[in-house]
Amino acid sequence: MIDFQSGYILRPVNRVFIYVSLFCALLLNLLPLGNYAWVPDFLVLALIFWNIHQHRLIGVISAFALGLLMDVHNSDLLGIHAFSYSLAAYLAVTWHRRIIALPVVSQALHIIPLFLLVALFPPLIHWLLSGTIYWWAIGSGILQTLIEVLLWPVTTRILLAPQRRPLHVDHTRPL
Numbered sequence: 001m002i003d004f005q006s007g008y009i010l011r012p013v014n015r016v017f018i019y020v021s022l023f024c025a026l027l028l029n030l031l032p033l034g035n036y037a038w039v040p041d042f043l044v045l046a047l048i049f050w051n052i053h054q055h056r057l058i059g060v061i062s063a064f065a066l067g068l069l070m071d072v073h074n075s076d077l078l079g080i081h082a083f084s085y086s087l088a089a090y091l092a093v094t095w096h097r098r099i100i101a102l103p104v105v106s107q108a109l110h111i112i113p114l115f116l117l118v119a120l121f122p123p124l125i126h127w128l129l130s131g132t133i134y135w136w137a138i139g140s141g142i143l144q145t146l147i148e149v150l151l152w153p154v155t156t157r158i159l160l161a162p163q164r165r166p167l168h169v170d171h172t173r174p175l
Contacts, residue, residue, distance in 0.1 A: 010163040037140030040148045044118045045155045051092035063089035084121040088114045108152035115145040
């Protein structure tokens with residue numbers, strides 16, 4: 001794969017690194033930080049990133065399984081996060097060719113609908129089922145989306161770091 005920002009050819013991705021990064025994102029989501037608007041959904045960041053960059057290794061089924069884990073953790077209606085994560089993963093796989101060729105800032109702007117989908121889907125489903133809308137949940141979903149968009153360049157930098165080749169090669173190293 002080519003890093004379109006620098007023009008360098010990236011190393012092949014290690015599957016273990018993908019699964020460890022998803023597990024760490026899941027653990028960050030499981031931290032008892034509360035349901036504040038300033039807490040981003042780290043799992044969605046990692047899922048969308050890996051579905052854009054390595055769509056053959058991480059797909060809709062893994063997003064659905066991780067969404068079920070988040071539903072159980074949040075004690076929410078079973079399937080709300082699973083459906084929104086799998087739909088976001090499907091859209092990320094569908095858009096990956098368009099998004100991967102863009103600069104990182106433009107990528108962040110192009111994936112705003114995916115973040116909005118995941119953040120606003122649970123309040124909208126609760127509104128359809130109960131008949132009452134929670135405006136604070138919609139406002140916090142929009143704020144959460146903005147924070148996730150601001151974290152996208154950092155996420156890209158961190159998750160692509162093991163694949164980047166060093167710029168200055170030490171010829172005395174045996175490997």
